[in-house]
Each structure stands twice: as structure tokens, then as C-alpha cells.
Amino acid sequence: MKIGLEVHVALPTKTKLFCSCSTEASEPNTSICPICMGLPGAKPMLNEKALEVGASIAKALNCKTQDTTSFVRKVYFYPDLPKSFQITQTEDAIGREGYLGIDSKKVGIRRIQLEEDPAKIIREEDYTLLDFNRSGVPLVEIVTEPDISSEEELREFLTELKSILYYLGVDIEKEFKVDLNISLGRNRVEIKNITGVKNIIDAERYEVERQGKLLKAGQEIAAETRSYNEAKMSTEASREKESEEEYGFIYEPDLTTYSTKGIELAKPVFASRLAGEYAARYNVSAKTLKELVLFNKDALSMIEHAKEKHDMKSIIASVELLSKYNMLDMKKERLERLLLAVEKGVYPDKETLSKLYKGEQVEAAGDAVDNKTIDKEIREVIKKNPSILEEYKKNPKAANFIVGQITKKYKVHPRMVSERLNEILSG
Amino acid sequence: MSSIGEFEGKDIPESYYPKLVKELEPINKRLNAFLTISNPEGGFPFSVKDNICVNGVESRAGSRILKGYIPPFNATAVERMLNSGFGFLGKTNMDEFGFGSFGLNTEVPAKNPFDERYVAGGSSSGAAVATSILKYHVAISESTGGSIATPAAFCGVVGFTPTYGAVSRYGLIDYANSLDKIGVMARSAEDVRIVFDKVKGSDKYDTTCTDAKFTAKDKKKVFIIDQFTKGVDEKILSSFEKLVEKFKDMGYNVENREIRLAEKAIAAYYIIAMAESSTNLAKYTGFKYGLRNERFDEHYNEFFTKARKAFHKESKRRIVLGTMVRSASVRDRYYSKALKVRSLLLDEMNALLKEGFILSPVMPILTPKMAEAESLTPLEMYKSDMLTIPANLCGLPHISFPYAYEKGMPLGAQLITSQFNDYAIMDMVSKWEKDFEYRFKYNLGEL
Incomplete structure (x- = not known):
């Protein structure tokens, strides 16, 4: 089994990737400008902070150092994409050829790329709304090699990755979307746009079972794009027709090549x-x-x-x-x-x-009961309940009674009482 | 002989502007230079090519698909002109999105003021006509592959295309971003210089815009390029030879040289230009601005497709070809190769331009009549750009200026220099102008 991931997270920048609109607006369509609306005549200007965070993620994921980085246009038509092309990265991405170590192996990182988020689509019963506040929010896409080979590894990888991103200041609760590629047989199945770790694991489980059954029955697994149905906890073939993806990438001619040499990288925390x-x-x-x-x-x-x-x-x-x-x-x-x-x-x-x-004055907090007092109390309880010793010999759980008596009286951790008790009883 | 200086030296009454507009309107109805006319609040009048955004004024790059698009911002060049006290007179006609050499790919083509049966040239047809008919006026224009030099030559005015990145493109409705340059048309090189000084310089809204120091290094040497005279109309060549003699008289050493890759320039240019323009035109889906499809009950694909029928035939051709050359299966054969040709051609031209200037005619053909130009095949039209494309493809500054009149129609020549040496070619034209008498059929707004 081979699993590869494309993980999308929003970068922690105050402003969007190519304009100075805030990334934190709440009222729909209030944080917009000619640039993130893709109005004719507007041009992108790169938010250098996004470059910084991107480079820091690349370093944390052990990517090869790139001296320069540049952007491309990925052309496709969809109502949420104001320019009908997304500014993203391919060969010249901010990070390439890295890895993330989990317990059992290193999972290869093929590429880490910066890109702009499209607008948000809000589907109502008989109409659709678009919120362009999200248009141009900086995303980072982390593309792994298909190195993950079990649910355990998948879970571990996601946890480790999220933790590293968390320590680099990424709000992992804000956006954590994954395209999951799974192949048990020869053909690759891509499950697009799964949100949250639980759903990712559920989708993986379902898909492994589905592909496994097909293989057992001697059937071919179709190379296709599927989507995850959260309610049914299953994956289903996407309605969009399957075709070779053709985005007609060209260099983004409104931007330049950016040097990554002077960038101050955040120190990763593992x-x-x-x-x-x-x-x-x-x-x-x-x-x-x-x-x-x-x-x-x-x-x-x-x-x-x-x-x-x-x-x-x-x-x-x-x-x-x-x-x-x-x-x-x-x-x-x-x-x-x-x-x-x-x-x-x-x-x-x-x-x-x-x-x-x-920082206020506290009377009792530091004046803890010391071991002497505890010992004295323990002996007191034993004296009052002599049978307890016999019971303790038969069942050590009987000691809980003594611990209970003492923790009722003092603000003291049960573990500490039982430690003292053990010492007294064995001594 | 700067008309800006002359104008500013005079006391201009407020009544000048409404009178100018009144004088201009009927003639514009015949010549179609302006798409919109405004009454300037004061200052030296300037026009803006329709693909450059003016806040609150319909800016549709000569296209039907952008009908009704009113940008909520000024292009940086426009903003700088207004801040320098110039008065906005209107938007000028052009080939849709800049796609054309004769000004015909638009709803109502501009006509040549010297003889209305002839084309004005493209794509900045309106800018050239406006400059040719107005006594006190400069045009903010734009060139991708020759859109300033060509119409300037056909209409007998000075057309200056600066180094790529000299003037901010913010607010320019893109044709091909790595080739688009905002420039100036005027009735003298001195006016060009004054306007260039106002609009040039870095801008945080355009990453490709440079803050380089522009120079005026005179090289004392002029190159005539074999590839730039081959296939040029005989009549043009014979008067061009006289121009070369004049440059010798002005003290320049003239040498013949070759630019071997010049022959590949047209192909490389059209591949890059079409690849980029096909991505730029993707945003026109009749959705948020411009021509609007009011039926929202269709699938977005049908919705977009319907709106995109409004493109002119030439735009559709460039979308199809541009999409093809950047598709994964052939990208290396076309797009990537064209980028290589551009960089090699720049090396070759730079080597020459280090030593001297390049002088050539602007167009290989005499100004065609409307019907003649319409009958050209796309390939014939593309080939007519052979002299303007190399400098444009490489982002090199060049200036087009009238040097003779053939049966009453102006002929234009161009000087090309190295990047950032923009002032040098203005100086040369200023020198040339001293012994040259410009002819204009109209002098609207005379004082």
C-alpha cells in the first residue's frame, strides 16, 4: 500500500499573499481590493512574510536549500478563482526534496509550495454565494512522496506534521485540508479535499478496504478522483469527468525571482x-x-x-x-x-x-504538609483500624482506604500518600 | 521645441478646455481616435490608451467583453500624470487588448488623419491619431510588440517605448506581462522626455518596475541591420538611405551588421505573447465586471463560454494558439524554446548596442489602406511586425520618429539602444528634429 498526501494549510500572515488586505475579516466581501478580486489592471505584489514562513517550513521539513524561488500560473476555470488562474509554484517552489521523520521511517517531502487561496463558495439550496475575503489568503501546500504504508504511519505523520507547523505559528485549526492518494494496486486513486485528521483517517480506512475488496475479487482499481462523504464515512467517485490534468503552467510574469538567501528562518521545534x-x-x-x-x-x-x-x-x-x-x-x-x-x-x-x-499572596500553597506529618497521619489511621493490615496483605487495594482518609484532610496528591504508605508498610 | 513648455508659458483661460472638446468631438466622430472624451480641469492635455485604467472612466482595452468596466483605481502612470498637473482628455482607441498592427481589431477603427482611407496603425491607433491632430497633447500609450512605434510611424508622430520595467504597469490591462511597456507619444522628443520623467520610476504595485538610473550615453555609431532591410518595400528603403546619409552628416559612423536571431524573433515573440495573453484573457468570464450574462441559472461552464463569445476573432485565435503552446505535451517545443530565443537574442543585441545604436525603418510596408490591411492573413500581419519585434521582445528602449513623407503619408524610422540608455535616443531625435519639419493635417486646440 502506498499513501501520499497533499496537505494545505493557511499561513499565519496578517495580510494576503499578493495584496495588503487583512486575512482576518469576518463580514463577507469586506477584505477585498482590485488585486485579490483579480480586476483588470491589478498586479500581484508578494507578501515577503509568507516567503519567510514558507522557507521556515521548508527548513523544518529538511528540504534542500533553494537560493531562489519563483511563481507560476495554473490556469483553470472555476467561479471561485477571480483571475481564472491561480498563482502557485512548481519546479521553483520554496521547498524541495525534504523529509519528515516518523518512528519507523522518513517520509519524503517532494515539494513545498506557496499559493493563493481561491474565494470561499457558500452553497445554498438554489443559489451559490462567493466570499472573496478568502481569495488571496496565503496557503502552503506540502506534497509528500507516496512513502506512507499504514494507517498507523498516516496518523503519526499527520500528528508530527501538525505539531511542527503549530510550532512555526501556523493556525492548524484554521485550515487543514488534504488530498489523499492511495494505491493498493497499480492505479492511483486521489481523494480530494478532506478536512481534519479524523476524516482523513476514516477516508483512508474506507478506501483501503474498498480497494482491497476489488483486488481480492480480481478486479482492476480505476485511476480516479474521489471525494469523501463525511456523513456516510465513505468515498465516492467524483462527478467530474476523468481527464489528464492540463493547467498550461507558465512563469508568472508579473512577479520576479526571489532570493531566499537573506530570509530569517524560524527555528523549528520538534x-x-x-x-x-x-x-x-x-x-x-x-x-x-x-x-x-x-x-x-x-x-x-x-x-x-x-x-x-x-x-x-x-x-x-x-x-x-x-x-x-x-x-x-x-x-x-x-x-x-x-x-x-x-x-x-x-x-x-x-x-x-x-x-x-x-502573583498574589497565598497562605497555604507553599506550606505543604511534609512527609513527617503524612507518616504520622498514616500511623494514626492504622492504629484506629488495625484490621487494615491483614486486609492489605490479602489485597493491596485496601490501602486506598488509608489514602482516602488522608487526602480528605490535606491537599496532598494521592500518589504521594501511597508512596509513604508503601514505605511504612514494607518497612 | 517643446509644446509642453510653450503651453505652460502661456496663460490658459478656463474656456480653453470646453472649446477644445467642442473642436475635437466632430473630428473624432470621423477619425475615431477617442473612445471617451473628458473635459480636463486644467493642465496640459493628455490621453490614455484604453487598456490603461483611469479611475471612474470606462476602461475596456478596446474590447466588447469589458464594456462597462469602470476601474476603481488609477494606473500608476495616470496617477503620476494627474499629480504632475496634466489634464485628462480621454481614452484612446486600440486593437482589442493590443492584438493588431493596424487598429482594425476593434469595433470602430481609427483612421489615418493624413488620409482617412488609410489605417492609423496599431495597436495604439487612437493615441497616434490623437497626437497627430491635437496641437497641445501627449498620449500615454503602451507597446507589447510594436504598438507604439507602428501607429506613431503611420501618423507621423514621435513614439517612445522605454526599457521594460521603466514605467509601472500597475493599472495596465495585460496583453503579455513580460513584454508590455507603457510609453509616450508626442509631437517632439522633448515632450516625450518631459512625460517620461513624470511617469518613470519604481512602484511597489509593480514588482517588475525598476528604479534604475536612466542614461544618455551617445555612442557615435549607428548600425544598419541586414535582417532589418531585407524584405522592406523599395520605396521605403530609398528614402531610408537618405536618412542614413543624414545621420552620417550628424557625425555618426554607420556600419552594416547582422543580427542572426532576428529571423526567429517573430516566432518567439508570438509564442510568448500568445502564451501569456491566453492566461490573461482567462479572467474574462462575464461574471464580475464588463459584459454581463444575466442568466445565472446555467452551469458555470456554459455561463463562461457564452460571455467569451464576445471576444474578437483575433483574440480567440490568440487564446487557442496560446493555450496550445503552453500545454504540457508541447511546452518544451514552443514556450520553453521561445524563452531561450528571447534570452539569446538579447545577448546578441546587447553585444551590438554596447557599441552603437540600431537604426531601421519601423514598418517594412507603406501605410496600407483599410481594405488592404483587412485582406492580410494573420501570418502576413504578424510578419509586418518584423522590425519592431526584436527590440520589444528584448525590452530594449526604442523611439519611432517621422523622417520623410511619401505621397503625403509620413514614413517612420526607429532608433534602438541598450537597456536604461533611454535618454540617448531622445537626444538623437531632438537633434534630428532641428532640421526636420513635421507636417500635420490638423492642429486642434491651437492657441
Whole structure:
């Protein structure tokens, strides 16, 4: 099985790719000008910021360095395309011949190209509306080699890619559209325009099953374009007739060749790789760490900040706690008090946490119960319930009763109590 | 002898402009130079070729398909003219989208003011006629393959096409973006210089526009190119030889040279021009501006197709050929090869232009009558551009100027120089003008 992807995401620029209209308008058709409306006489002018982000993505995905980059016209007729051609990139794209490493392999990146988004089509029952606010919004298209060979790899690739893009400032929730190419047999089937990871995986699953059945039955798989039906969770042949795509590319003569040498590249962050490293170094679960940091800059930055001075388990617990109450952007110097408390086994409640977040005076947060007090309490409970020892020998879960008694009384993490309890009981 | 200087030295009453318009209107009805006429609020009158946008004024590049398109912005060149105090007089007639050498590919062709039976030349037919009939006026015009030089020659005016990128193309309704150049027509080289100085220079709205320093390097040498005299009408050649003698008298060394690739220039030019124009014309779908199809209940394909029937035959020909030469299966044979020819031809011409100027007739044929021009096959029409295409294809500055009158009709010659040496050829024509008497049939708006 061979899977290749074309991933489209919107770039995080304030203005459009070829004009100075804002990319953040809400009222339809308010962020438009002669350029993004394709009015006769208007000419494109490149948003250099888009070039910067594009080059940074290319670098993060290990692409060969290109000294220059240029644009082409891709001609086709559709109501959402104001000039009847899209300004995009082909051979001279901002990124070429890169790869993205996942657990089991390197997935080749054939090309990374900048292009303009067409207008948005809003289909109503008996008419269609067009919103040109989206026309000219910068997109980056990432074209992979057909190197993905399982659902597992597909999922991993998408997660890793999204994480890298997230750390480069791309709003991955805004637009994440994929054309999925799958071939089990000789012929390639393309499923166009799937939005979101869940749908991509569902479409892949359906298509693999469909092609598998055809092959088993000795049938040929038609080379075709299909679309994904979200409601039915299935793919279906597109109504458009199948023909060799002919876009008649020519160089975009209104733009020049752009040097990429002076571009200041953003430093890529490979959160997944870091999570793996820390998991091994500090002996914590890689899965937990990844979940925390893949799409969370603040979480990663807290972990990096605290990892030398504090116990990783307490850091994770603190980050989880802050994440629960949306306080991950807490100032680093205030974080210190929280970490000290958590290390002592004290888990501040929401109120205390919010005081810590604001930097207000907190009475009990740092004054954690120490091990001595806990030990004393544990012994107290045992003394009151002598049978517990016998029960514990038969079933260690009986200890939960003691832990429960103590966490009722103190703001302390159950894990810490059970650790103390184990020590006492074995000692 | 600058008419701009002369005009500005005088006290112009407000009543001058309505009188000018009144004088112009009936003659324009006969000659079809202007598509729209406005009453200037003041300043030296200038006209704008119809493919250059003027805010609030219908700008349709001589095409039916853009009927009713009123741009909400000024082309940079227009903006700069207005800011320099010039007065907008109107939009001038042209071959649809600039596709033509005789001004015939339009609804109502402009006529030659020297003899109305003859063509005015194209594609900037109206600009040349306007310049030829108005005493105080300059034309903002545009050339892709010879659209300034040719009509200027047929109408006996000076036509200047600058280095590619010298004047911003923002607001120009594209023919072929890598070849389109906004230039000037006037009644003297000095007027050309004054206008060029106002409109040139970089513009953030046109990436290909340059802020280069333009020079006036006189080379003291003039080349006559074998390929630029071969196939030229005998009558033209004999008077052209007299012009060459005059340049010798003016102190230039004249040498005969060859430009081997010149013969390939027409093919390369039409391939690039058609490839680019077929993409530029794709946007005309009768949808958001211009000619509108009111039936919205059809599939978009039918809707677009219906609107696109409004193109002139020549435009349809260029769409078909242009789409063909850039299609994947033949792109390398045509489009890619044409780009190579352009770059090699530029090398060859640059080598020559380092040493001197190129002088040649503008057209290989005498001004044809309307009917004669109409009977030409497309290929014959394309071939008539053989002398104007090499400089245009390479983006080299050139200036067309009248040098003789053959049976009352003007003949035009052109000087070509190297990129950015634009002022040098204006200077040469200024020198030439000292001993040359321009003839005009009309002098509308005389003071």
C-alpha cells in the first residue's frame, strides 16, 4: 500500500499573499481590493512574510536549500478563482526534496509550495454565494512522496506534521485540508479535499478496504478522483469527468525571482522528539509528555524551564493542573511556588492556583504538609483500624482506604500518600 | 521645441478646455481616435490608451467583453500624470487588448488623419491619431510588440517605448506581462522626455518596475541591420538611405551588421505573447465586471463560454494558439524554446548596442489602406511586425520618429539602444528634429 498526501494549510500572515488586505475579516466581501478580486489592471505584489514562513517550513521539513524561488500560473476555470488562474509554484517552489521523520521511517517531502487561496463558495439550496475575503489568503501546500504504508504511519505523520507547523505559528485549526492518494494496486486513486485528521483517517480506512475488496475479487482499481462523504464515512467517485490534468503552467510574469538567501528562518521545534528525549532521560511516560507538548507551546516551555531543578513527575503534574484551568501561560517566576508545593504533594485548588497565577499572596500553597506529618497521619489511621493490615496483605487495594482518609484532610496528591504508605508498610 | 513648455508659458483661460472638446468631438466622430472624451480641469492635455485604467472612466482595452468596466483605481502612470498637473482628455482607441498592427481589431477603427482611407496603425491607433491632430497633447500609450512605434510611424508622430520595467504597469490591462511597456507619444522628443520623467520610476504595485538610473550615453555609431532591410518595400528603403546619409552628416559612423536571431524573433515573440495573453484573457468570464450574462441559472461552464463569445476573432485565435503552446505535451517545443530565443537574442543585441545604436525603418510596408490591411492573413500581419519585434521582445528602449513623407503619408524610422540608455535616443531625435519639419493635417486646440 502506498499513501501520499497533499496537505494545505493557511499561513499565519496578517495580510494576503499578493495584496495588503487583512486575512482576518469576518463580514463577507469586506477584505477585498482590485488585486485579490483579480480586476483588470491589478498586479500581484508578494507578501515577503509568507516567503519567510514558507522557507521556515521548508527548513523544518529538511528540504534542500533553494537560493531562489519563483511563481507560476495554473490556469483553470472555476467561479471561485477571480483571475481564472491561480498563482502557485512548481519546479521553483520554496521547498524541495525534504523529509519528515516518523518512528519507523522518513517520509519524503517532494515539494513545498506557496499559493493563493481561491474565494470561499457558500452553497445554498438554489443559489451559490462567493466570499472573496478568502481569495488571496496565503496557503502552503506540502506534497509528500507516496512513502506512507499504514494507517498507523498516516496518523503519526499527520500528528508530527501538525505539531511542527503549530510550532512555526501556523493556525492548524484554521485550515487543514488534504488530498489523499492511495494505491493498493497499480492505479492511483486521489481523494480530494478532506478536512481534519479524523476524516482523513476514516477516508483512508474506507478506501483501503474498498480497494482491497476489488483486488481480492480480481478486479482492476480505476485511476480516479474521489471525494469523501463525511456523513456516510465513505468515498465516492467524483462527478467530474476523468481527464489528464492540463493547467498550461507558465512563469508568472508579473512577479520576479526571489532570493531566499537573506530570509530569517524560524527555528523549528520538534516537540515530539523532545518529548521522547525527556521521557527517556527522566523516566516518565513518553505518551503523556507528547500529549502535553505536541500542540502546546506553554507546556513545553514550562517543562524546559523547570526540568533541571525539579522532579519531572511533579512538573508534569503541575502542567496538567495548570492546563486544566487554562493557566499555562503563568509567569515562570510564579511557577516556582507551584512546583515546590506539588513536589511536597500539595495540590492547590482552583482558587489558590488562580492567586498563584496572578502573583498574589497565598497562605497555604507553599506550606505543604511534609512527609513527617503524612507518616504520622498514616500511623494514626492504622492504629484506629488495625484490621487494615491483614486486609492489605490479602489485597493491596485496601490501602486506598488509608489514602482516602488522608487526602480528605490535606491537599496532598494521592500518589504521594501511597508512596509513604508503601514505605511504612514494607518497612 | 517643446509644446509642453510653450503651453505652460502661456496663460490658459478656463474656456480653453470646453472649446477644445467642442473642436475635437466632430473630428473624432470621423477619425475615431477617442473612445471617451473628458473635459480636463486644467493642465496640459493628455490621453490614455484604453487598456490603461483611469479611475471612474470606462476602461475596456478596446474590447466588447469589458464594456462597462469602470476601474476603481488609477494606473500608476495616470496617477503620476494627474499629480504632475496634466489634464485628462480621454481614452484612446486600440486593437482589442493590443492584438493588431493596424487598429482594425476593434469595433470602430481609427483612421489615418493624413488620409482617412488609410489605417492609423496599431495597436495604439487612437493615441497616434490623437497626437497627430491635437496641437497641445501627449498620449500615454503602451507597446507589447510594436504598438507604439507602428501607429506613431503611420501618423507621423514621435513614439517612445522605454526599457521594460521603466514605467509601472500597475493599472495596465495585460496583453503579455513580460513584454508590455507603457510609453509616450508626442509631437517632439522633448515632450516625450518631459512625460517620461513624470511617469518613470519604481512602484511597489509593480514588482517588475525598476528604479534604475536612466542614461544618455551617445555612442557615435549607428548600425544598419541586414535582417532589418531585407524584405522592406523599395520605396521605403530609398528614402531610408537618405536618412542614413543624414545621420552620417550628424557625425555618426554607420556600419552594416547582422543580427542572426532576428529571423526567429517573430516566432518567439508570438509564442510568448500568445502564451501569456491566453492566461490573461482567462479572467474574462462575464461574471464580475464588463459584459454581463444575466442568466445565472446555467452551469458555470456554459455561463463562461457564452460571455467569451464576445471576444474578437483575433483574440480567440490568440487564446487557442496560446493555450496550445503552453500545454504540457508541447511546452518544451514552443514556450520553453521561445524563452531561450528571447534570452539569446538579447545577448546578441546587447553585444551590438554596447557599441552603437540600431537604426531601421519601423514598418517594412507603406501605410496600407483599410481594405488592404483587412485582406492580410494573420501570418502576413504578424510578419509586418518584423522590425519592431526584436527590440520589444528584448525590452530594449526604442523611439519611432517621422523622417520623410511619401505621397503625403509620413514614413517612420526607429532608433534602438541598450537597456536604461533611454535618454540617448531622445537626444538623437531632438537633434534630428532641428532640421526636420513635421507636417500635420490638423492642429486642434491651437492657441
